[in-house]
Each structure stands twice: as structure tokens, then as C-alpha cells.
Amino acid sequence: MTAAGFPPSSHDPVLFVHTSPRGRTLLLLYVDDMIITGDDPEYIAFVKARLRDQFVMTDLGPLRYFLGIEVSSSSDGFSISQEKYIQDLLARAALADERTVETPMELHVKLRSTDGDPLPDHTRYRHLVGSLVYLAVTRPDISYPIHILSQFVSAPTTVHYGHLLRILRYLRGTITRRLFFPRSSSLQLQCYSDATWANDPTDRRSLSAYCVFLGGSLVAWKTKK
Numbered sequence: 001m002t003a004a005g006f007p008p009s010s011h012d013p014v015l016f017v018h019t020s021p022r023g024r025t026l027l028l029l030y031v032d033d034m035i036i037t038g039d040d041p042e043y044i045a046f047v048k049a050r051l052r053d054q055f056v057m058t059d060l061g062p063l064r065y066f067l068g069i070e071v072s073s074s075s076d077g078f079s080i081s082q083e084k085y086i087q088d089l090l091a092r093a094a095l096a097d098e099r100t101v102e103t104p105m106e107l108h109v110k111l112r113s114t115d116g117d118p119l120p121d122h123t124r125y126r127h128l129v130g131s132l133v134y135l136a137v138t139r140p141d142i143s144y145p146i147h148i149l150s151q152f153v154s155a156p157t158t159v160h161y162g163h164l165l166r167i168l169r170y171l172r173g174t175i176t177r178r179l180f181f182p183r184s185s186s187l188q189l190q191c192y193s194d195a196t197w198a199n200d201p202t203d204r205r206s207l208s209a210y211c212v213f214l215g216g217s218l219v220a221w222k223t224k225k
Contacts, residue, residue, distance in 0.1 A: 001027065004050050018043065035066060069138060072178075077185075081178035082138050086171050089131050093168050100173030101166055105145035109163070110201045113152060116159030125156040128164055135171075138179055140221045142167055144209065147223040185215030200225070 001008070006016035006027055016027040018038075025038030025047065036044055051057055063071045068085045071078060119125060129150050136143045145167055152160045193210040200207070205225055212220040 001029075004047055006047075018047075030067060033067060035063060037063075068134070075183075077180060077182040079178040079180045080138050081176070082135055083175055083178075085135060086175050089128075089135070090168060090172055092131075093128060093165075095165065095168060095172075098172075099169050101169045102173070104142050104167045104170040105148070105163060106166075109148075110199070111148060111152070111160060111163065112201055113155060113157075116157035116162075119156050119158065119161060122153070122156055125161055125164065126153045128168070129153055132164075132167060139171075139177070140179075140211065140218065141174075141177070142171070143221055144207075144223050147207070147225075151225075179218060181217040182215070185217050187215060189214055 001016045004018070006018045006025075009015040009017055014029050016029065018025040018027075020040065020043065022043065023039035025036065025040055025043050027047070028035040036047060038044055048057075048059060062073075065071065068082055070081050070083060072081075073079075129146065132142060132146045133150065136146055145163070149160060149164055149167075190213045191210060192213075193208065195206050195208040198204045198206050207223060207225055209223040210221065211218060
């Protein structure tokens with residue numbers, strides 16, 4: 001990539017950026033999956049030809065699917081989702097009913113490590129929580145409850161597992177939700193934050209959270225104790 005004029009980004013080592021008078025080309029690399037985009041189609045074609053000289057590659061055309069993330073575009077903008085990922089997750093979870101819920105977690109819930117009876121096998125709980133952590137890449141609406149439940153992966157209980165199943169039922173009813181990035185969005189950056197102010201029942205620490213919008217597009221979010 002360096003020989004092709006793509007120095008790695010100082011912010012992310014898997015992002016390579018090429019800048020020229022004709023525009024900028026971005027290349028995102030994860031193991032053997034790659035996205036190439038930019039405003040210089042001639043240089044993009046050149047890069048793909050150079051890569052094919054060095055590696056066995058398949059050009060899959062316009063971006064549709066990448067690492068479990070589905071991408072769709074229109075004249076108004078593009079959206080990302082993980083609908084198939086959710087379907088596979090629900091199939092692995094094998095829920096015993098078809099119920100759905102309106103919210104991923106009830107209001108004012110304060111979970112403790114001593115709530116409920118210990119699960120005899122932690123494997124299922126850990127697997128589902130880990131899968132949901134990756135799903136939060138496109139579903140910021142589950143970021144907070146997943147952060148809460150991930151604190152109990154070392155010793156989950158029946159109560160924690162019940163709240164985990166609630167998130168799965170919420171996802172079943174909202175499986176088609178996606179993040180939309182409009183083409184006409186402004187470049188004004190807006191940030192919002194909030195905190196729970198020392199209300200953790202165990203250690204009295206706070207949970208803080210933020211979300212960042214670039215115009216009308218949600219581009220970053222996080223929940224952290």
C-alpha cells in the first residue's frame with residue numbers, strides 16, 4: 001500500500017489515504033476484506049489493477065456487504081444495517097416464543113451481581129453478549145443496555161439473562177431499523193452527552209454517554225462507566 005502511495009492513517013492503522021490534485025482515495029482493509037472509495041475513479045481503477053498484480057482478488061462491485069454490515073444506497077443517501085446478522089443471532093438464541101417488546105431495557109433498572117440465581121453455564125450468556133456488542137456498530141439504541149449486561153459476563157445470573165432475552169425480543173421487533181446518512185447533510189458537528197451521576201448500586205460510579213452528529217448523520221457514540 002505504501003508503494004502505491006497510500007500511507008496509513010494516524011487515527012486508524014487499517015485505513016490508508018491517498019491524496020492528489022484530482023481528489024482523495026480511501027482504502028479500508030480488514031484481513032482479506034477491503035473497501036476502496038473516493039472521488040477519483042481513475043485512480044481507484046489503477047489501485048485495483050496494482051493490487052491484482054500482487055494478489056488473487058475478486059472485485060465485488062459497489063459496496064453491498066462488509067463484515068456483517070449491509071450497505072444500501074439511493075439518490076437521497078445511504079444506510080447501513082445488520083438485519084441478516086440479527087436474523088442469524090435470533091436463530092442461534094432459539095427463543096421459545098415470538099414476543100416483541102418496545103424498548104431494549106426497562107426504565108430505572110439497576111442491576112446487581114447478586115440479583116437472581118447463578119447460571120449453571122456461562123457460555124451462552126457470554127456468546128450472546130459478545131454478539132450484541134458487535135451489533136451495536138449499527139444499533140446505538142442497544143449501546144446502553146449492552147454496556148450494563150456486559151459487566152456481568154464473568155458471573156451472570158438468571159435475572160441478567162432475562163434482561164438479555166428482552167434485548168433479543170426488542171431486536172426481533174425492530175430488525176429493519178438502520179442508520180441513514182443523507183447526501184445533502186451539512187458538515188456542522190454536534191455533540192450530546194449525559195451521565196447518571198453515581199447511581200451504580202454496587203460501586204457508586206457514574207455512567208457517561210455521548211453521541212456525535214455530522215449534520216444529520218450519527219457518526220459516533222459510546223457508553224462508559
